[in-house]
Each structure stands twice: as structure tokens, then as C-alpha cells.
Amino acid sequence: MSSERLLLIIEDDAAFARTLARSFERRGYHVVVAANHDEAKDLLQVHSPGYAVVDLKLNDNTSGLACVQMLHQFDPEMLIVVLTGFASISTAVEAIKLGACQYLAKPSNTDDIEAAFGHVAGTTEIELTNRATSIKTLEWERIHQVLVETNFNISETARRLGMHRRTLARKLEKQRVK
Structure with a gap:
């Protein structure tokens, strides 16, 4: 199948994956869904998606970062958006290094994701703040970094x-983003 409007969703929450898939199908995408890294790998044997939405934390003890790496190796031109309820600077940086074009914190809707697909190039228009990072933010960043190192x-x-x-x-x- 052509990668033009084919979207791969890698999400272990079946209800969320179904909802997201239906929403993208209404927008003219063909959608295939995988619950984990292995299912996604199997789908890549049959399909060549041009787009992917990847959950950062999967139930099979696989980081979504491994999925991003696999997808990018499969097709460096694929537009990959990482979704997470556990956003941190360290995982955002790693996701981009591994080939994601955007990184979004949940809750994100179809509009946000589709806009992320269209906003691949960086911009200098982002407003810079003079606010220093708080101790709580630094603590959360360190916790999340170690969570990633230990596969959650x-x-x-x-x-x-x-x-x-x-x-x-x-x-x-307390920190969970829903």
C-alpha cells in the first residue's frame, strides 16, 4: 500500500488506539495499529507507512524510543510523532535524535498530531523565557531519565x-499527565 496517507499507530491502550485510528480515518488516512514493537515490525513487512504515532511507554516493557528507532531505520523519510503521558526533556531529545519529527504530551488530539506532521522544520519564532528551571522540574527530569534507563x-x-x-x-x- 502507498505510504502517501498510510498511518501506523503504535499504542498499547486499545481504546485510545481505536479512537485515534477512527479520527484519522475520517481525515482520509489509511490506518494500521500495533500494540507493541513486535507487532509494528510485522506490519512493516506488509505496509510502508509515511506517518507514525508512537506511544512512549508500552506495556510490553519496550520503550517507544525503540519503535522510533526501528521506524526511522525502515524509512528515514517517515514522519514520526511520539505521544507520552510522561513527558520529559531527556526523552524528547532522544526521540528527536532517533528520528521522530515531533514529541507531544498527552492529552493530544488528532488536530495536534496532524499539525505536528506538518510542522517538521524547526522555527526561530519560539519565545524564550528567562525563568530558571525549578528543583521539582529537575527532580522530575532525573526520575524520568532513570525510568527510561530501566525500561520503566x-x-x-x-x-x-x-x-x-x-x-x-x-x-x-502526582506528575502524571492525563
Whole structure:
């Protein structure tokens, strides 16, 4: 199938994936859905998507970053948008390095994602702020960096950060973007 309007969604939340797929189909896209890295790899044997939406945190202990890397190796011209409820600067930077064209925090709708596909080139029009990064933001960045390093294993992350697992779980619940 032509990659012109073919979209691959890699999302482990079946309900969200269905909703997103229906919304893109109404906009004229052909959509294929994978719940994890292996399913996406299998779909690439049959399809050549021009677009992809990848969830950063997948249930099979695979980071969406591995999916981004695989998709970019498959087709360097593919427009890949990473969606996450656990946004951080470190994962945003890595996603872009691995081939994503944009990185969006959830909740993001179809309009946001489609706009991200169209906004591939960088811009100098972004407003710069003079506000320093807060301690809470720095803490969250470090927590998320270690989460990525441990493939989102909360027990191992807590051990590496030297904090109790329950404390880490509470911090993650407070920071969760829905």
C-alpha cells in the first residue's frame, strides 16, 4: 500500500488506539495499529507507512524510543510523532535524535498530531523565557531519565535513585499527565 496517507499507530491502550485510528480515518488516512514493537515490525513487512504515532511507554516493557528507532531505520523519510503521558526533556531529545519529527504530551488530539506532521522544520519564532528551571522540574527530569534507563521498571528506578518504591510511585502519580 502507498505510504502517501498510510498511518501506523503504535499504542498499547486499545481504546485510545481505536479512537485515534477512527479520527484519522475520517481525515482520509489509511490506518494500521500495533500494540507493541513486535507487532509494528510485522506490519512493516506488509505496509510502508509515511506517518507514525508512537506511544512512549508500552506495556510490553519496550520503550517507544525503540519503535522510533526501528521506524526511522525502515524509512528515514517517515514522519514520526511520539505521544507520552510522561513527558520529559531527556526523552524528547532522544526521540528527536532517533528520528521522530515531533514529541507531544498527552492529552493530544488528532488536530495536534496532524499539525505536528506538518510542522517538521524547526522555527526561530519560539519565545524564550528567562525563568530558571525549578528543583521539582529537575527532580522530575532525573526520575524520568532513570525510568527510561530501566525500561520503566519502578522498583529498579527507585533503587538507583536511592528512594523507597512507594515514594517514587507517589511522585509518578502526582506528575502524571492525563
